[in-house]
Amino acid sequence: MPVVQRVPSVAAEAGVGIVHLGLGAFHRAHQAVYLQRHLNRHGQSQWGVCSANLRSNRALVELLREQQGRYCVAEYRDREQVTLRDITVVREALYVGDGGAELELLLQHMAAPGTRIVTLTVTEKGYYLSPATGQLQVQAPAIVHDLAHPRTPRTAPGIVLEALRRRYVAGVPPFTVLCCDNMPDNGQRTRQAVTGLAAPQDSGLAQWIAEQVAFPGCMVDRIVPAMDARAFSRLEQQLDCHDRAAVVCESFSQWVIEDHFPLGRPDWEEEGVQMVADVRPFETMKLRLLNGSHSLLAYIGLLAGHESVFEAISDADLALFIRRYMAEEATPTLDMPPGIDVAGYARDLCARFANDSLQHRLRQIAMDGSQKLPQRWLQGARQLLDAGRSIDCTALGVAAWIRYCTEPLPGREAQVIDDPLSATFADIAGRFDGTLRVDAFLDLEQVFPAALSARPAFRDAVQRAYSALERTGMGKHLKTFAAHN
Numbered sequence: 001m002p003v004v005q006r007v008p009s010v011a012a013e014a015g016v017g018i019v020h021l022g023l024g025a026f027h028r029a030h031q032a033v034y035l036q037r038h039l040n041r042h043g044q045s046q047w048g049v050c051s052a053n054l055r056s057n058r059a060l061v062e063l064l065r066e067q068q069g070r071y072c073v074a075e076y077r078d079r080e081q082v083t084l085r086d087i088t089v090v091r092e093a094l095y096v097g098d099g100g101a102e103l104e105l106l107l108q109h110m111a112a113p114g115t116r117i118v119t120l121t122v123t124e125k126g127y128y129l130s131p132a133t134g135q136l137q138v139q140a141p142a143i144v145h146d147l148a149h150p151r152t153p154r155t156a157p158g159i160v161l162e163a164l165r166r167r168y169v170a171g172v173p174p175f176t177v178l179c180c181d182n183m184p185d186n187g188q189r190t191r192q193a194v195t196g197l198a199a200p201q202d203s204g205l206a207q208w209i210a211e212q213v214a215f216p217g218c219m220v221d222r223i224v225p226a227m228d229a230r231a232f233s234r235l236e237q238q239l240d241c242h243d244r245a246a247v248v249c250e251s252f253s254q255w256v257i258e259d260h261f262p263l264g265r266p267d268w269e270e271e272g273v274q275m276v277a278d279v280r281p282f283e284t285m286k287l288r289l290l291n292g293s294h295s296l297l298a299y300i301g302l303l304a305g306h307e308s309v310f311e312a313i314s315d316a317d318l319a320l321f322i323r324r325y326m327a328e329e330a331t332p333t334l335d336m337p338p339g340i341d342v343a344g345y346a347r348d349l350c351a352r353f354a355n356d357s358l359q360h361r362l363r364q365i366a367m368d369g370s371q372k373l374p375q376r377w378l379q380g381a382r383q384l385l386d387a388g389r390s391i392d393c394t395a396l397g398v399a400a401w402i403r404y405c406t407e408p409l410p411g412r413e414a415q416v417i418d419d420p421l422s423a424t425f426a427d428i429a430g431r432f433d434g435t436l437r438v439d440a441f442l443d444l445e446q447v448f449p450a451a452l453s454a455r456p457a458f459r460d461a462v463q464r465a466y467s468a469l470e471r472t473g474m475g476k477h478l479k480t481f482a483a484h485n
Helices: 025-029 030-041 058-066 101-112 141-148 156-170 187-200 203-212 229-239 280-303 309-313 318-333 344-351 362-366 369-386 393-408 422-433 434-442 456-472 475-485
Strands: 003-007 015-020 044-055 071-076 080-085 090-095 117-120 176-179 216-221 245-249 253-260 273-278
Touching: 015 030, 015 080, 015 090, 015 101, 025 030, 025 071, 025 229, 025 245, 025 362, 025 475, 030 044, 030 080, 030 229, 044 058, 044 101, 044 393, 058 090, 058 229, 071 156, 080 229, 117 156, 141 156, 156 187, 156 203, 187 203, 203 253, 216 280, 229 245, 280 309, 280 318, 280 344, 280 362, 280 369, 280 393, 280 475, 309 318, 309 362, 318 344, 318 475, 369 393, 369 456, 393 422, 393 434, 393 456, 393 475, 422 434, 434 456, 456 475
Parallel strands: 003 080, 015 044, 015 117, 044 090, 071 245, 117 176, 253 273
Antiparallel strands: 071 080, 216 253
């Protein structure tokens, strides 16, 4: 049984100063924990949170209401040491997937002068930006709806826009919009989504947003697996924690934020948040080292027969492959400020992946690959090719992703592919195989920018990797890859 350090919440009051969109496990285990620590330190706070789910998990919202916003976060250092935190900073939980009264209540909260920050964790696809071009997907049905019915929006950009419109009309200064999702230049990309939606509707509002609304970038880092029956059972048996809203995560946590909050912000520095002038180097380091390695572990690991990150990194050949990717294909694309130990960060990542107390499922990481690959692998691949360097690891990752999206895993029936382009993948799989299938994937403009997909060196590398997988399977190919490199 692990040694448990319990951190109760203090008797404290918190007014709502932050509205959050995306009441998922990551928000509850990351941003809310920092705000809870701030609340515990000061005994009262104006930075309580109203959190809303936009499309899914009404049951979680109802559960948090029953518990008056209280839940637990179990931070596992390893199997032997756990910190169990009591979180009370979420003052209100909403579900707005049905529109109606709760959507209106959310918009009222966001438009209220006391709300000074709006944060988001809605995943990459929740911004409706093309992964390849960064432009708003104006043909997406949800965006079409928000353009036609802007007062009853369904998307995160639409909700942010309508709340800002209300403040604009009322003469209330705009809140700061803080994107906490894994996207490069996430602040700027969120700005693109919101202004791209505003421009066709109201040019004056769009100009006001462009000139007056702060969209600082940030980098968030904490491994938070999705909760399942086994995770809840372990909490009950090991920690005597019977909270169905609880979250399990690793003990490591990092938050780097561009310091631009015109209406003020919590004293996050007191809780270890790094407030910086330029977050982009940290963001790129995390995307390419942690997230890029996670995606490689997911697709390659699943094809090699593994189920969790721990199982995958325990495969000696796959672990060697990941270390090579970090050293030879991710690190050379980074330009970090002085004093940042990139090699140490990479070593620490391998240790974090080997934390067997988390049971992080590879299928969770494999979701929405079409949205994740451009920033995790493809931008770095372009830099490597420009420098005349190898992209063998990245090419194998792309080949594994294509195979995962089109073929059953070894010894199993066909899996459900959770991706906005899943219907397109199924169509390609039904019409093509072999090299033609690879070409059809690499021609997907929604994923692969033309500047990369048109390069023979990129296409040839992916074709070679895919052909090797067809001939030998992933396990044997990894051994050959390790032996020859």
